[in-house]
Structures are given as C-alpha cells and as structure tokens.
Amino acid sequence: MIDTKKIEQIARQVHEAMPKGIREFGEDTEKKVRQVLQAQFSRMDLVxxxxxxxxxxxxxxxxxxxxxxxxxxxxxxxxLAAGAEKPQP
Structure with a gap:
C-alpha cells in the first residue's frame, strides 16, 4: 500500500495548484482529492x-x-570435453 503521508502531500499540492475560487471550498476539496488519489493508487499494481x-x-x-x-x-x-578428446585404448 502506498504511504498515506505521500497521498496527503500530493493532495495538498494538487489543492494548492487549483485556482483560488476552487481552493476556497477548503478542506472538502482537499479531502475529495485525497480520496480520488487513494482510489486510483489502490487500483494500480503498486508495491x-x-x-x-x-x-x-x-x-x-x-x-x-x-x-x-x-x-x-x-x-x-x-x-567432459577434455575426457572426450582422449583416445580410447
């Protein structure tokens, strides 16, 4: 499973990269991004x-x-090759 701290960090970065109007929705947007990331990562075959x-x-x-x-x-x-090269008596 992927590290949840990494997912939170990625979610925060995505949230911060969003336009200001969308970012103002606050914590809900970040939670939704985190949920989407976790769902997508769980579908992948990651170690x-x-x-x-x-x-x-x-x-x-x-x-x-x-x-x-x-x-x-x-x-x-x-x-084996050396033994095969010897002449037979």
Whole structure:
C-alpha cells in the first residue's frame, strides 16, 4: 500500500495548484482529492519501497547463485570435453 503521508502531500499540492475560487471550498476539496488519489493508487499494481527493496535483494542473491552455477556448468563441460578428446585404448 502506498504511504498515506505521500497521498496527503500530493493532495495538498494538487489543492494548492487549483485556482483560488476552487481552493476556497477548503478542506472538502482537499479531502475529495485525497480520496480520488487513494482510489486510483489502490487500483494500480503498486508495491511499497520496503517490498521493492526485499525483492531487489532476492533478485541479487538469485543472480549470484546463477553465476556460480553457470561457472560450475562451464567447468563440468570443460572436463567432459577434455575426457572426450582422449583416445580410447
């Protein structure tokens, strides 16, 4: 879920950017903007920063393991190729 403080900050910025006549409706306008933003953000497939950072770490560990496995595979293929090159008695 997106941070409610961020939504409030965006709602305040939108409210302040509105023409003065609309802004004079006051708090109701800002509340309505906040509600619209929350509804739109909830429809999006968003993750918060913490979830993103966790998945980034998982991906880095997976890449490291993949690199190790690729190296081992390369070594095994090299040994297999070297064994195949030796003449049979």
């Amino acid at each position: 918060n920063r913490e979830e993103f950072d966790v998945q980034t770490q998982v991906l880095l560990r997976t890449r490291e393991k993949l690199a190790v496995l690729e190296q081992r595979l390369s070594e095994l293929e090299g040994k």
